[in-house]
Amino acid sequence: MRPKEELLPIPTSLPPEQVEELSPLVLAYVGDAVYELLVRSYLVQGRATRVDVLHREAVEFVAAVNQARLVPRLEGRLTSEEKEVLRRGRNARPGHLPRHATPLEYRYSTALETLFGYLYLKGDWPRLRQVFAAVCELVEGGQGP
Template sequence: MTSREAKQFSPLALAFMGDAVFEQLCRERLMLTANMPAKKLHEMAVKKVCAEFQASAVKYLLENSLLSEEELDILKRGRNSNGVNAPKHSTVSEYRAATGLESLFGFLHLCGRHERAAELFDIVWNAGEEQA
């Protein structure tokens, strides 16, 4: 799909796809890191796919100017979209930032930019490890 075609989807539709993409990347990374019981893998994955972690990832990407202009635009569209309701365990700003990140991953996936998605995932994963 072209970038132009992918931009025709709403930011929340992109986030819907991006949520699955980000979670799959997390699960794959955890599985390849260590062979452990599924319950433990799930607990570890939940810590990485939560709004708090994703919001800190957005902050890191923005502070270090690691996104192209187009990627930044997609992230901001997702972050600023209407209809975002934060769950009780995160703030509205965290949830909005996480939605922006998920929109970006959904966009990259639909455009077939899997290497770029993997690159950004590696960056936020490693940044999260440094902060832990």
């Protein structure tokens, strides 16, 4: 099941120079919300199911350990600019330790969220859709959650 083109959060963009100045953790903060909304929208499209089932599937999809598994498989589909954003996110030092993932898995999941926040705030919604579609392909192909 491919994500529909119109599945995108409320459009918001900042001037490119302002996006570049944001810390990777701020980008990840926004990216976490964007990714969660895209996942939830993706899970409900074309389905009528119970909310508890949707919630379980969404939690599995957005879990740090599962996001971390996607990053190495996704990197080959990214531009050099996007790979640099991933690197910045991976190298960011959050102020807390993860509960349900190793520190390395948490760093990779932060990298993915940083990329989603970056693309969203930059206003590059077509590319955000492409990257999310690639994530969905990996998941459906058994290479993700």
